[in-house]
Amino acid sequence: MTQVHVTAPGRVNLIGEHTDYNEGFVMPAAIEQAIEISAHSRSDRQIIAGAAGFGPRLSFSLDQLEPPRGKPAWLDYLKAVCWALGEPGYTVHGADLSIESSIPIGAGLSSSAALEVAVAAALAALSGLTIPPTELALLCQKAESEFVGVHCGIMDQFAVTLGLENHALLLDCRSLEYSQIPLELGEQRLLIVDSRVERTLSGSAYNRRRAECEAAVRRLADCAGWPIRSLRDVALEEVKEARRFLPKTLYQRSRYVVEENSRVREAAAALCGGDLASFGYFMSRSHAGLRDLYQVSCPELDLIVETALAVPGVMGARMTGAGFGGCAVALLHKDCIEDTTASITAAFLDRGWAEPHYYRTTAANGVRVKSPPN
Numbered sequence: 001m002t003q004v005h006v007t008a009p010g011r012v013n014l015i016g017e018h019t020d021y022n023e024g025f026v027m028p029a030a031i032e033q034a035i036e037i038s039a040h041s042r043s044d045r046q047i048i049a050g051a052a053g054f055g056p057r058l059s060f061s062l063d064q065l066e067p068p069r070g071k072p073a074w075l076d077y078l079k080a081v082c083w084a085l086g087e088p089g090y091t092v093h094g095a096d097l098s099i100e101s102s103i104p105i106g107a108g109l110s111s112s113a114a115l116e117v118a119v120a121a122a123l124a125a126l127s128g129l130t131i132p133p134t135e136l137a138l139l140c141q142k143a144e145s146e147f148v149g150v151h152c153g154i155m156d157q158f159a160v161t162l163g164l165e166n167h168a169l170l171l172d173c174r175s176l177e178y179s180q181i182p183l184e185l186g187e188q189r190l191l192i193v194d195s196r197v198e199r200t201l202s203g204s205a206y207n208r209r210r211a212e213c214e215a216a217v218r219r220l221a222d223c224a225g226w227p228i229r230s231l232r233d234v235a236l237e238e239v240k241e242a243r244r245f246l247p248k249t250l251y252q253r254s255r256y257v258v259e260e261n262s263r264v265r266e267a268a269a270a271l272c273g274g275d276l277a278s279f280g281y282f283m284s285r286s287h288a289g290l291r292d293l294y295q296v297s298c299p300e301l302d303l304i305v306e307t308a309l310a311v312p313g314v315m316g317a318r319m320t321g322a323g324f325g326g327c328a329v330a331l332l333h334k335d336c337i338e339d340t341t342a343s344i345t346a347a348f349l350d351r352g353w354a355e356p357h358y359y360r361t362t363a364a365n366g367v368r369v370k371s372p373p374n
């Protein structure tokens, strides 16, 4: 194949936040907003790429892949993917890539995972490689974690790769077993609200949360006297019993993760049973945990959630993604979308904050590769 067109969606996480790197459960869905790449193969070892709205085309050689020193630029994600594909021995060819995106950048809707997966899928197709979807997701996670330096979990790359239209993806991040749960919303809709508070995942706060969870695991293992691999292995009762041995922060982080894992399973059962009211309830409880115990929300996200929940017809709302800014997601009746956006906008303007951006979305398919007819 010498020419391909790839579409890779963003994702919205419905529930199960900061649980993936704790080997727990998550339930994201791929969204309509996506990255599109038109790619041509080259006969040399150069990657030449342009991203609409990001200035002139840039290039690098596949033989010189150096990790970013400071804040990663978009080209570093491409280098990261080329590096990760090479690790297990895949040989990719040079390529020309033209990138466009309808995913807001850095807003917690996985624009970086979409870029990684789109680039990996394009280069694999142009190089005649068939990489199974789970392996593709894992390689892109490795790219972000080991090359870009954000120690992310597997959720985003998995959702971008394996999302399915009108379905939520329930993923066990330890075994990587997953099921597609029909997202039968009836008259309800998903509304994404971008707080427009800029967050960078590579900022130290994300990595710090991960380190705190690892520290909590070590403490809990000492208390229990048996090996605990991750917070996935701990029951709520055990966290409560160990409270006096844990610094307050580590207690809060552990309690949140253990409770969130239960909520994901309860929310999945509610969705399977068509009980959207309970599903919404779990979303809102998840936000409370992220705000009070995991402490990754911010005043803008809290205001979005609080204002949305006060509108009749809103079933649930929560921040989505890593937090510290970015987006919230609400489950709400289609007839109350206008009221909800108007209330949130009014609340923001009242505080002198910039008006949020709103996105309606449905659950979309994961990455797709097309080759144009000859």
Ligand code: GLA
Pocket (backbone or CB within 6 Å): 013, 016, 017, 018, 019, 020, 021, 152, 153, 154, 155, 156, 201, 321, 322, 323
């Ligand atoms: C980011 C990471 C994911 C996950 C979420 C929080 O999106 O890339 O792996 O940890 O934050 O749930």
